[in-house]
Amino acid sequence: MDLLVDGFLKAARLLFSLDREVLGITLLSLQVSGTATLISLFLGISCGTAVALTAFPGRNLVVSIINAGMALPPVVVGLFVTVFLWRNGPFGFMELLYTPAAMIIAQAIIATPIVMGITLAAMQSLPSKLRLQIMALGATRMQMLWILMQEARLPLLAAVMAGFGGVISEVGASIMVGGNIKGYSRVLTTATVMETGRGNFDVAIALSIILLFFVFLINLVLTLIQQRERPR
Amino acid sequence: MKTISISKIFLALVVAILFMSGMSETLQAAEQKTVILATTTSTQDSGLLDVLIPLFEKKTGYFVKTISVGSGQAMAMGAKGEADVLLVHSPAAEQKLVADGFGINRRLVMHNDFIIVGPLDDPAKIKGTKSTREAFKKIAAANRLFLSRGDNSGTHAKEKDVWKAAGINQEKEKWYQQTGLGMGQTLNVAAEKKGYTLTDRATYLALKKNLGLDILNEGDAILLNIYHVIEINPVKWPKINVAGGKAFADFMVARDIQDVIKTFGVDKFGAPLFFPDAGKKVEDLGK
Amino acid sequence: MPMLIVNNLRVERGGIPVLDIPHFDLEEGENLAILGPNGAGKTTFLLTLARLLKYAQGELLFKQQDISLPETAVSYRRRLAVVFQEPLLLNKTVFNNVAAGLKIRGVGRAEIENRVSRYAELVKITHLLNRDACKLSGGEAQRTNLARAFATEPELILLDEPFANLDAPSRDSLIDDLHNILRQTDTTAILATHDRLEALRLADRLAVMDGGKIVQIGDCHEVMNHPVNEVVATFVGMEAVFSGCVQAITDGSFSMSVAGHIIEALGKVCVGEQVICCIRPEHIIISYDHSMADTSVRNNLPSKIVKITPQGPFFKLHLDCGFFLASYVTQQSLENLALREGKDVTVSFKATAVHVIRRGK
Numbered sequence: 001m002d003l004l005v006d007g008f009l010k011a012a013r014l015l016f017s018l019d020r021e022v023l024g025i026t027l028l029s030l031q032v033s034g035t036a037t038l039i040s041l042f043l044g045i046s047c048g049t050a051v052a053l054t055a056f057p058g059r060n061l062v063v064s065i066i067n068a069g070m071a072l073p074p075v076v077v078g079l080f081v082t083v084f085l086w087r088n089g090p091f092g093f094m095e096l097l098y099t100p101a102a103m104i105i106a107q108a109i110i111a112t113p114i115v116m117g118i119t120l121a122a123m124q125s126l127p128s129k130l131r132l133q134i135m136a137l138g139a140t141r142m143q144m145l146w147i148l149m150q151e152a153r154l155p156l157l158a159a160v161m162a163g164f165g166g167v168i169s170e171v172g173a174s175i176m177v178g179g180n181i182k183g184y185s186r187v188l189t190t191a192t193v194m195e196t197g198r199g200n201f202d203v204a205i206a207l208s209i210i211l212l213f214f215v216f217l218i219n220l221v222l223t224l225i226q227q228r229e230r231p232r
Numbered sequence: 233m234k235t236i237s238i239s240k241i242f243l244a245l246v247v248a249i250l251f252m253s254g255m256s257e258t259l260q261a262a263e264q265k266t267v268i269l270a271t272t273t274s275t276q277d278s279g280l281l282d283v284l285i286p287l288f289e290k291k292t293g294y295f296v297k298t299i300s301v302g303s304g305q306a307m308a309m310g311a312k313g314e315a316d317v318l319l320v321h322s323p324a325a326e327q328k329l330v331a332d333g334f335g336i337n338r339r340l341v342m343h344n345d346f347i348i349v350g351p352l353d354d355p356a357k358i359k360g361t362k363s364t365r366e367a368f369k370k371i372a373a374a375n376r377l378f379l380s381r382g383d384n385s386g387t388h389a390k391e392k393d394v395w396k397a398a399g400i401n402q403e404k405e406k407w408y409q410q411t412g413l414g415m416g417q418t419l420n421v422a423a424e425k426k427g428y429t430l431t432d433r434a435t436y437l438a439l440k441k442n443l444g445l446d447i448l449n450e451g452d453a454i455l456l457n458i459y460h461v462i463e464i465n466p467v468k469w470p471k472i473n474v475a476g477g478k479a480f481a482d483f484m485v486a487r488d489i490q491d492v493i494k495t496f497g498v499d500k501f502g503a504p505l506f507f508p509d510a511g512k513k514v515e516d517l518g519k
Numbered sequence: 520m521p522m523l524i525v526n527n528l529r530v531e532r533g534g535i536p537v538l539d540i541p542h543f544d545l546e547e548g549e550n551l552a553i554l555g556p557n558g559a560g561k562t563t564f565l566l567t568l569a570r571l572l573k574y575a576q577g578e579l580l581f582k583q584q585d586i587s588l589p590e591t592a593v594s595y596r597r598r599l600a601v602v603f604q605e606p607l608l609l610n611k612t613v614f615n616n617v618a619a620g621l622k623i624r625g626v627g628r629a630e631i632e633n634r635v636s637r638y639a640e641l642v643k644i645t646h647l648l649n650r651d652a653c654k655l656s657g658g659e660a661q662r663t664n665l666a667r668a669f670a671t672e673p674e675l676i677l678l679d680e681p682f683a684n685l686d687a688p689s690r691d692s693l694i695d696d697l698h699n700i701l702r703q704t705d706t707t708a709i710l711a712t713h714d715r716l717e718a719l720r721l722a723d724r725l726a727v728m729d730g731g732k733i734v735q736i737g738d739c740h741e742v743m744n745h746p747v748n749e750v751v752a753t754f755v756g757m758e759a760v761f762s763g764c765v766q767a768i769t770d771g772s773f774s775m776s777v778a779g780h781i782i783e784a785l786g787k788v789c790v791g792e793q794v795i796c797c798i799r800p801e802h803i804i805i806s807y808d809h810s811m812a813d814t815s816v817r818n819n820l821p822s823k824i825v826k827i828t829p830q831g832p833f834f835k836l837h838l839d840c841g842f843f844l845a846s847y848v849t850q851q852s853l854e855n856l857a858l859r860e861g862k863d864v865t866v867s868f869k870a871t872a873v874h875v876i877r878r879g880k
Contacts, residue, residue, distance in 0.1 A: 086314050087471045097314075098268065098297045132571055133607040137620040138597035138671070147619075151610050179299045182282065198277045199416035199439040 007205025011213075014206055021183070026210055029187040032100050033168040036107030040163045043108075044115025045156065049145060051116075052123035053131065066120060069113025074106075074166075078173025081106045085177065098179035103187070106173040111163035118162060122155030123148060157226035161219055168215055266295045267476035270315035272386055273414045275459070276300035278434040278505055280496050287492070288483050294476050304384030310334055310462065313469025316477035318462045319484065321386040323514075324393075326460055334469075335462040341484045342493050342506045343458045343517055346390055348449035349419070349436055350376075350428035358428075364452040365398040372400045375407045377427030381418050382410025386457065391430045394454055419443060432457055434497065434505040456517055458509075461485070485510035520583060522547040522707055523568070523675065528577030530567055530731075538563045538574075538731045545675075545709065550701055552722030553711045554754045560731040561711035565677045568709070569601050582674075597624055600668035602678040606660035608652040613644060613663050616652050620671040638670040641700050658689035662696075669700060678710045682717065694720055715756050719743070727751045744799070745874065752797045752874075760797045761842040765790050772870055778841030783817040784873035794875050802872035803846035805836065805856065806865050815869060822866040824858060838866055 014022045051062055083089055085097040085105075096102045126148060134144045149156060171189040178185035180194060188211040195204040275281060276298065285296050299306075299315065303322040309315040311334045319341070320326060329335040348358065348367055356374040358367040371378055380402075381388045395402045402408045409427070411418045415435040422429040423443045436447070449455075461484045463477045483489055490508035497505035509517060521544035530538035538560045545551060553561050566572040568579070570592050579586050586595045600620070608616045615622075617635045626634075639645045642662040647655065655663065661681060668676055681697075682690040698721055701708055712718050718725055719739055726736040729750045735742055746752040752760055763777030765788045772785050775794060788794055804816070822844065826837035834853050838844040844866060848858065858864070 086312075088313055088469070092471065095266070098299060127605070127607065129603060129605060130607050132566070133601070133603060135571055136569055136596060136599070136601035136603075137623050137667075138593060138599075139623045140593050143623055147609065153610070179297055181297050181299070184295075184297070197273065197414035197417050198435075199420050199442070201442075 003201055004205060006202045007209060010202050011206035011209040015210060022207070022210070024183060025186055025188055025191050025207070026214065028100060028185075029168065029189070029211070030214065032103045032174075032187060033107060033164060033170075036104045036111055036167050037160065037164040039104070039108040040111035040115045040167075041160060043112045044159065044163065045119050045149070048116040048119030048159075049123050049149070052120045053148075063120065066113055066117050070117040072110060072113060074110050074170045075172035075176075077106055077109050078176035081109065081173065081177050097177060098181060098185060100178065100185050102177040103174050103185060106177045107167035107170060110170060110173065111167045114166050115159045115163040118155060118159035119152075122152040122159065125155070126151055154226055157222055161222050164218065164222075165215065168211070168218075265293070265473065265476060266297055267317065267473050267480055268297045268299060268309075268315045269317055269319060269480060270299050270301065270306040270309045271319040272303050272306060272321065273300045274385070274387060274432050274435055275319060275321070277414070277416060277438070278432075278497075279438075280434075280493065280506060283492065283496060284484075284489065287489070288480060291483070292476075292479050294479065296480070302383045302385040303389060310464050313464060313472055316464055316473045317480045318464070319459060320462070321457050321459045322389045323458060323460070325389065326462060329462065333467075334465055336465045337478075337481060338460050338462045339481060339485055340509050340512060340514060341459045341461050342490075342508045342510075343456055344433055344506045345450065346387065346430050346455040346457050347433055347436060347447050348428060348430055349422070349443075349445040350448045351426040352444065352446050354446070354448055356428065359446075359448045361449060362452070364394055364449055364454050367449045368394055368398040368400060371428055372398075372402065372405070372407075375405075377407050377409065377425055378402070379418055379422040379425070379427045379429040380408065380410045381415065382412050383414075385415075387415060387430060387432060390455070390457060394430070397454065419445065437497070437501045437503075437505065458514060458517065459506075521545055522549075522582055524578075524580040525568070526578040528567065528574060528579070530563055530572065530574045536575075536731060538567065540564070540577075540733055543726075543733065543736075545707065547707055548705055549724060550708045550710070550722045551724045551726060552718035553709065553726045553728055554713065554715060554718050555711075555728035556713065556750075556754070559728040561728055562679050563731070564728070565601070565679050565709065565711055569599055569677055570595055571601070597671070598674045600671055600673035600676045602664055602668045602676065602681045604680045604683050606655075606657075606664040608655075608660055608663055608667075611652060612648070613639075613650050613652055613655070614648040616663050617648075617666045617670050620667055624671065634670045634672075635666075638666045641669065641703070642666045642696060656689075657685050658693065661685060661689075661693065665693075665697065665700070669704065669706070672704075673706065676706050676708045678708065680712055681710070683713070690717075697721060713754075715743075715754060725755075727754055746797070749795060749797075756799065759800065759803070759844040760795060761844075762793060762795045765792045765794060780820050780841060782820075782873065783870040784875055785870055786875035788875065796873050796875050798844065798868055798872050798874070800835070800845045800847045802868050803838075803844060804867045805846055805848060805852070805858065806867060807856065808865060816867045817870040818873070819865055819867045822864055824860055824862050824864060827853075827858065827860055838864075840866055 051059065051066070081102065082097065085091050085102055130151065131144065131148065134147050139147065169189060171193055174187060175190050175193065178190065180186050180190040188207050192204050192207045195207065271281065281298055285298060288294070289296055299309070303320050303325065306315070306318055306320050307322070307325050307329055310318045310329055311332070318335070326335065326338060330338050348364065356371045356376040358370045361367045361370065380391055411421050415431055416439060418429055419431055419435065419439055423445050461481045463481050464472050466472055466474045490510050493506050493508040494504060497503065523545040525540055525543040528538060528540040529536055553564065555561050563572065567574050570586060581595065609619060614635055617639055618631045621631045621634060636645065639648055642665050644659060644662050644666060647659060652660070652663065682693055685693065694717055701721065710718070710721055722739060724737065725739045725742040727734050727742060735747045735751050742751065743755045746755050749760055761777055763775040763782065765773055765775045766781065767774050768788065768790060772783055773788050774781050774783050784796060820840045822838045822840040824836055825839045828835045828837070830847065833847045833849060836846045836848060836858065838846060846866070
């Protein structure tokens with residue numbers, strides 16, 4: 001129990017004293033996962049909507065692949081990304097391994113199927129005649145997509161939160177492709193694992209609390225947007 | 233409609249700023265010449281590299297990516313040309329790496345020692361036993377719990393050597409448990425379960441306060457933990473940073489850095505964690 | 520020049536033709552109702568006219584412009600409005616729903632305010648403008664849907680069974696309001712419905728569809744009283760349909776035997792031919808004796824009242840004369856004649872009220 005209390009106190013001290021290293025780690029966590037989530041939003045919402053609203057041969061196969069992708073083990077993603085990015089791999093010339101960019105790539109690969117799958121379900125659950133009605137109102141294809149997305153705002157924002165949640169808490173792939181390098185590719189999750197491995201439980205708990213705090217804060221903002229009353 | 237747009241714009245701005253600053257850091261680092269150093273978690277956890285790496289970077293302008301993994305993985309990275317230089321402490325595996333042609337210029341850097349720690353009441357009664365081999369035999373005979381890292385790390389390799397030297401086949405025994413974890417965590421498991429384990433002195437000293445484990449055997453020559461720095465052969469792997477790897481290896485055996493190694497840990501633990509050995513012969517160590 | 524001209528329109532689904540219309544036109548300002556059973560193709564036709572459905576072949580001219588070119592789809596749709604059976608409102612306030620079509624067209628804020636208030640008033644939902652659309656009753660939602668459609672001031676409005684999901688009182692009041700709006704705004708409209716009363720109330724012309732084809736089209740009166748076949752007859756409310764064999768022909772009229780009775784009717788038939796006829800319920804008179812015998816009413820048959828069902832302000836009598844007939848009577852008549860189920864009455868109708876649809880026509 002005192003370990004938890006110690007952890008809380010340490011977390012507060014680290015944050016309020018603006019400990020440089022902790023701030024750096026925190027900022028990097030938010031940057032990496034934030035960017036990865038943004039990428040996954042662009043890819044996930046656009047593809048998910050396209051698949052949801054279009055009929056094409058083999059559609060069921062594509063949908064099942066997307067749904068399976070939602071359960072893609074992050075560690076597996078990390079392993080494959082490592083193999084692709086390392087020096088002697090196909091993309092070795094880009095020198096991306098052990099960089100935050102590699103972490104963004106791995107996290108984006110993890111988050112995109114999640115966002116895509118939920119978007120797909122959300123758009124499919126809209127009444128099928130709604131699309132016709134919106135077109136009948138004279139909407140261009142872009143206008144129609146925008147209106148449909150607003151209609152599906154509740155599940156779409158849930159998709160954002162699911163995607164973000166999946167990657168900000170991710171550690172296996174991040175360690176593998178990032179290398180947990182001090183001051184460079186170390187994020188809250190990888191630092192927590194390292195400190196735990198070293199036996200520094202108070203620091204580990206402090207970092208965990210900081211992570212939980214930011215996760216909660218961001219989800220609070222997103223939830224408020226999701227649930228807000230429709231304005232005039 | 234307006235208020236939704238505002239908060240969305242705000243969110244987008246925040247993210248864009250974060251993203252932008254993140255990207256610029258990444259680009260900067262990529263432009264510098266990077267050296268990939270593969271080393272072990274115990275080396276990293278001792279904190280020595282946190283002192284040495286900044287010194288090296290300042291001196292040479294290289295950006296070092298320290299990847300700390302188990303010895304096995306570090307060797308494998310070297311063998312695959314995914315690291316430029318290795319700092320490891322697994323002599324048998326290192327010799328194989330050099331014999332296979334992947335490692336060159338293997339140079340002695342420093343040593344520290346392993347110790348056997350265990351519960352305060354020492355149920356296997358190994359305290360006072362001079363020979364580590366004998367101590368291990370006593371633990372086996374008493375069927376007392378022994379925790380192994382089981383991760384092909386240098387520590388694990390050393391531990392296996394001792395079992396072999398003691399003539400004990402420990403793998404299948406019930407009292408022998410492998411955690412697959414780092415040294416710090418394994419120590420914690422040993423403390424929780426009141427078992428024995430082999431550890432490097434540095435990690436033990438760092439965690440001693442909260443552990444509740446005592447040093448029960450030390451000093452035997454077999455327990456010496458010897459660190460070498462190995463450069464990777466560019467003939468095998470042309471893409472490695474030859475100059476960077478060499479610069480780091482030279483740095484580790486340089487006079488002034490060896491002095492830094494000699495004094496590391498004294499103020500925190502009252503005793504040095506490592507003993508610099510550059511230029512010496514392995515056979516002379518520990519005497 | 521008609522506002523809308525359709526030639527050789529064919530729509531197929533999976534290779535099977537679901538719509539086949541050789542010719543159709545619509546004048547500006549006209550209100551046309553399309554009657555037909557489920558699956559007749561009414562919705563398909565409307566969706567095709569709105570260019571929401573692909574068609575295999577056909578020529579569509581809207582105000583002499585060929586609307587089949589892909590580039591013109593969106594701009595063409597912006598000149599129309601479509602009202603579906605389900606309100607399909609957006610997750611917003613009523614105001615924002617009514618304004619939806621205007622926002623899509625990029626209309627300015629002031630004009631939006633102007634139009635929304637004007638059309639909300641026409642459908643009587645001004646008091647609901649700030650309410651969330653999901654909190655409306657069925658009737659209120661459909662009114663909002665109508666306001667949304669009319670607010671765009673379309674040149675042509677297509678309504679696909681707009682009141683089918685509503686309860687009778689809502690339906691009645693909405694039919695009246697729609698009639699007023701159509702008159703006031705002088706909008707050209709096509710209304711698909713399976714309710715003939717609705718069609719009669721709102722339309723100038725009537726078209727009856729079945730099996731993807733327009734079976735009959737013309738003035739309401741024309742179609743109602745001279746249906747070309749049984750399907751049309753059922754739809755326009757000729758509920759007493761019976762068949763018989765022609766016995767004799769005289770000058771323009773003939774007699775036929777139907778279930779043991781002789782019935783006189785008008786029409787060009789041949790002796791021995793099997794014909795199908797129908798009579799509008801309104802043309803059947805109920806009495807207790809053959810007092811009609813010396814009047815111009817040629818057909819007087821004994822009959823038994825099998826069932827009496829209330830139909831709004833009337834009562835529908837189900838009569839068995841050996842064949843089925845239906846008649847409408849007022850409450851007063853019901854009481855005056857003490858009509859009850861099981862009673863024997865005399866059923867009378869003029870020869871001119873019998874409409875012949877030749878078998879197979």
